[in-house]
Structure formats: C-alpha cells, structure tokens
Amino acid sequence: MFHHNSFYTIQGLGCLYSQSLRKIHHPTTSHFCSFSNTGNIMISETDARHLRHCIELARQAAQAGDGAFGSVLVDATGQVLKEDRNRTVTNSDVTLHPEFTLVKWAQDNLSPTERATSTVYTSGEHCPMCAAAHAYAGLGRIIYASSSEQLVQWKTESGVSLGPVAPLPINQVAPGILVGGPAPGLDEEIRELHRLCWSRKAA
Numbered sequence: 001m002f003h004h005n006s007f008y009t010i011q012g013l014g015c016l017y018s019q020s021l022r023k024i025h026h027p028t029t030s031h032f033c034s035f036s037n038t039g040n041i042m043i044s045e046t047d048a049r050h051l052r053h054c055i056e057l058a059r060q061a062a063q064a065g066d067g068a069f070g071s072v073l074v075d076a077t078g079q080v081l082k083e084d085r086n087r088t089v090t091n092s093d094v095t096l097h098p099e100f101t102l103v104k105w106a107q108d109n110l111s112p113t114e115r116a117t118s119t120v121y122t123s124g125e126h127c128p129m130c131a132a133a134h135a136y137a138g139l140g141r142i143i144y145a146s147s148s149e150q151l152v153q154w155k156t157e158s159g160v161s162l163g164p165v166a167p168l169p170i171n172q173v174a175p176g177i178l179v180g181g182p183a184p185g186l187d188e189e190i191r192e193l194h195r196l197c198w199s200r201k202a203a
C-alpha cells in the first residue's frame with residue numbers, strides 16, 4: 001500500500017501518531033505497527049533480555065540510594081553499546097536520568113543513521129525531559145518495562161509525590177518515536193524496587 005501523504009514520509013515510524021492519522025486517512029491499515037503503547041504488545045525474548053538488564057541496573061541504582069531506573073542502548077545488530085542507571089542523588093544532578101545519559105553518549109559517538117536504527121531499552125518509560133532529548137537526537141525506538149502511567153499509580157498508592165513535571169507518555173512529548181511497553185511480569189519487578197526505595201525514604 002502506498003501513502004501519498006507527507007505525514008507518512010516524515011513520521012512514518014510514529015506508531016501512535018500514524019495510528020491517529022490512519023483513523024483519518026487509512027482506517028484499514030491497523031496492522032502496520034508491530035508495537036504500540038497499549039500494554040498489549042508482544043515483547044520478544046531478546047527484548048525481555050535487554051529489559052531484565054535494565055532492571056538489574058535499576059536495582060543497582062536503588063541499592064546506591066538513587067532512583068530505581070536503568071537503561072540500555074542497543075544497536076541495529078542487537079549489540080549493547082552503552083548502559084547506565086539513575087545517578088541523580090549520588091551525583092547531585094537532576095539530569096542524570098539514564099535515558100538522558102544515553103542520548104548524550106549517542107550524540108558524541110554515533111552517526112545519525114546509527115542513532116536512528118538504535119533501540120533504547122529502559123526499566124521505566126522516559127520522562128518528558130528524556131523523551132524530548134531522545135527525539136531531538138534522532139534516536140530510534142524505545143521499549144520500556146513499566147509505563148509512566150504505572151509509575152503515577154504506584155506513587156499514588158504509596159503516598160509519594162508525583163513531582164513537578166507532568167508524567168506524559170513518550171508519544172505525547174515526541175509523537176514520532178516508535179514505543180513498546182509495558183512488559184507484563186517485568187513491570188512488577190520494577191514496582192517492588194520502587195516500593196523498597198520509597199519505604200526506605202519514608203523510614
């Protein structure tokens with residue numbers, strides 16, 4: 001099927017964005033996206049392996065006293081290029097979210113094509129700061145184990161402040177990014193890590 005539509009040329013990989021366009025222009029092509037932000041996507045075993053690595057990084061962050069978040073940057077062949085965990089507390093820098101650190105590394109070390117064909121796996125869906133940076137740097141798809149919506153729910157249940165930034169989904173900040181998540185089962189592991197952190201702070 002050919003789309004004579006500039007939106008498809010510019011934003012062809014934007015899953016939700018294309019879905020919304022499809023509702024207007026091509027209501028019969030819903031099979032186009034293999035990933036969506038509905039929580040019902042198929043996560044491959046390879047994806048799950050990278051996500052488990054992110055959770056291990058999140059666990060290390062939590063043990064160090066930082067927020068329980070970890071992320072991995074993977075190239076088009078599946079090779080891990082760079083990984084990091086949250087360091088906002090131990091380095092006293094609010095921008096040291098792992099997703100943001102990966103963007104900065106990718107800018108310095110990857111070509112535009114390499115960035116566009118990469119995947120960022122992350123324990124928790126990007127915050128607006130990281131989603132914007134990811135998009136500005138032209139990085140590829142994002143797969144997360146737990147969503148921002150889940151984080152809000154878990155924080156609310158635990159009586160934890162939601163913070164000063166609106167917890168927008170990635171595609172509300174950057175509609176052109178292909179996203180997948182959450183990953184059933186793995187998201188529960190993240191919830192337990194967060195709960196441990198929050199109960200420690202409250203104690």
Ligand SMILES: [Zn+2]
Pocket residue numbers: 097099100126127128129130131
């Ligand atoms: Zn962030």
